[in-house]
Amino acid sequence: MKIKQYIYPFLFVLLTLGACSSDDEGTDPDPGTGGGTVDPPPAAAQPINLTDYDNGTGVMMQAFYWDVEPRHEWWDVLSEQVDEWAEAGIDRIWLPPATKGQSGGYSMGYDVSDYFDFGDYFQHGTTETRFGSRAELEDLISAAHSNGIEVIADIVINHNSGGGEQFNPYRGYNTYTLFDQEHGNASGMFNRNFEYFYPNSVSQYDPGSLFYAETNLDHHREYVQDWLWKKENSVAKYYQNVMGFDGWRFDYVLGFEPWVVKDWLDEVGGFSVVEMWDGNAGNLRNYVEETGSGAFDFSTFYKLDEAFDRFDDLTYLQKDMLWKTHPTKAVTFTANHDTEKDTNQDNYIAAANKMKAYAFILTHPGYPTIFYSDYENPSFQEELNQLILINNTIATGDFEVLYVDADEYVMQRKGTATNPGLILYINISNNIKARGDIQTKWNSTPVMDYSGNINFSTSTAADGKVQLRAPANGYAIYSIME
Incomplete structure (x- = not known):
């Protein structure tokens, strides 16, 4: 840093x-x-x-927003910014899901289809991902590492999209659960069919998915575990050893059991933060204790929203938050790609209150995250740079x-x-x-x-x-x- x-x-x-x-x-x-x-x-x-x-802390940058533009150039855009971010005190960048999704050149990666297509294969109407080519991604990772910045991969392992249609005997109708070289998995690695999604011949019930029921991966299947994190050419080890990613942001962990994250980390290690969208600090606390992973501190996000936006009452800042008991596991934030998609929703901190919210997370315990669109806002950047400096220097102690x-x-x-x-x-x-x-x-x-x-x-x-x-x-x- x-x-x-x-x-x-x-x-x-x-x-x-x-x-x-x-x-x-x-x-x-x-x-x-x-x-x-x-x-x-x-x-x-x-x-x-x-x-x-130098108090030994740092700040993570969420290096994207929803539907980033220009398409096919995002990795290059970020490569031009990592020097500046490192100078400001950023020590990690969180990238969007980097492989091919069903929406092809329009995909933000959360409709993952081929876990090993970083812009290598023509499928779903494009060779490059929305963000660019594999070579451009590798250049970005190299540029980040040369600046002492770790690169965090967004991992979507609850659901898949973009497979071929096949009759699914466990549902009694056709589902899009066929992933092979002709059907959404041009890499030919981690081919899948209906046996690896809920329900199947081994698992009859889905443990918790609220979405994507037909294409929710069954992590109890040894084949799925092998390809996601156990094999030498698994997703986890390929991302880590071949592509150079340093850690993980696990998407939508409410869709699968905590043991999946724990097993993944026991196998490959690395920085880890989960998207467990739950404002209850106790539930977040239980999750990080069970998995060993960090978690985005939604309990703090909602208390900031309540204090500054909903109720105009700073006593809400005394409520229970994850960072109060697990400061090294609490990844604090004031905005992300989901909260900023629709600013009319409840999950949103108004722009007029953003800097007070950032002042809170960048002076309190926890590991703070800056949202790309906020940092690139000319009205915020100088002030954010000063807060990052304060966070990394004198924001320390009880x-x-x-x-x-x-x-x-x-x-x-x-x-x-x-x-x-x-x-x-x-x-x-x-x-x-x-x-x-x-x-x-x-x-x-x-x-x-x-x-x-x-x-x-x-x-x-x-x-x-x-x-x-x-x-x-x-x-x-x-x-x-x-």
């Missing part, structure tokens, strides 16, 4: 102005109820260089909520003996907020905002208490000065 070797422009402005205590645009803050006074920092106090700290009500949320990361940590102050009211008697770990120490959102610095008292401020409908991130 690279750490930026410069300070962002808005912090440079603070440097050139010198340490000061002032309100944004001269607006008097709402003093809150905490009391306290503002002690200016010493005139010589300067911002710390965040790049002097966390403690110092104050919370409907409008305000104040949280401290306590740092370590050699890392100062930080304080996040979120404010969703329409006024600047000031809260006194905030108990910090910094005694008689100058502090300032490192988010660039409010031009304010002060000093803590001898007992560590301080008054801090947050911009209207925004956030500030405080740490020490030198």
Whole structure:
């Protein structure tokens, strides 16, 4: 992981102005109820260089959105961006399903047909996938690795699409379950027929698929296990050893039992995160304990949605979330290709609240993910880069909520003996907020905002208490000065 070797422009402005205590645009803050006074920092106090700290964490980039354009060029588009992402502090990229789907050149890969066609064979109306050729994918993986970035494969092993039609005696009618070189599996590897989908001569019932019932793979069949993860030329080992993928994002794990993920990881290892679309932290917790895999933290996603969008109440940020008990297994996020497909749905955080949500996940425990479309939004990118820098440097140590009500949320990361940590102050009211008697770990120490959102610095008292401020409908991130 690279750490930026410069300070962002808005912090440079603070440097050139010198340490000061002032309100944004001269607006008097709402003093809150905490009391306290503002002690200016010493005139010589300067911002710390965040790049002097490296807490060993990183950030994953979801490197696609739904129906990416231009078609057949996506791998090349990403290859041109990995240098910049590495410089920003991205240490993994999550790619869409990389092999041929039933929709051919229009497929986002989730209608997987041939697990070994990365753009090698003409089938479903195209040789290249929607994202490009195999050679272009290999170039992207090489470019990522040369920048110290791991590449995560999206694995769809619940359902298949695009096979040939055949009579299925276990259903009593024709199903599209014939996959061979003439029917949706031009590679000739992992050929399938109705015996390898539910139901069949061995398994009479589907353990949990809500979708794709006729083409839901039966993972109890030894043949399916061999081809997916056990054989030397299995999907898992081919992706890992031939293509160079470093880990896995398992799609729709509600469609098969947890032991499948555990067996896969026991066989091949690698970084792993599952899409278990469940907002209940307890259910996510049980899953990661049973499988050993990480999980996208939908419990946090929904609490952010409730706090910022649905109820305008920051006390929801105190609810149960996966990262509170399993920080190394919780992959936090504010958006993905599914939540952003239809912005009128309930599963969506409004653009006006996105940066506050990102400030939360990039300062709290857990492994945060940035959504490609958010990062490429010119209104967000500079701010996201600063948050990534903060995440990778001073967002460390135990966390403690110092104050919370409907409008305000104040949280401290306590740092370590050699890392100062930080304080996040979120404010969703329409006024600047000031809260006194905030108990910090910094005694008689100058502090300032490192988010660039409010031009304010002060000093803590001898007992560590301080008054801090947050911009209207925004956030500030405080740490020490030198």
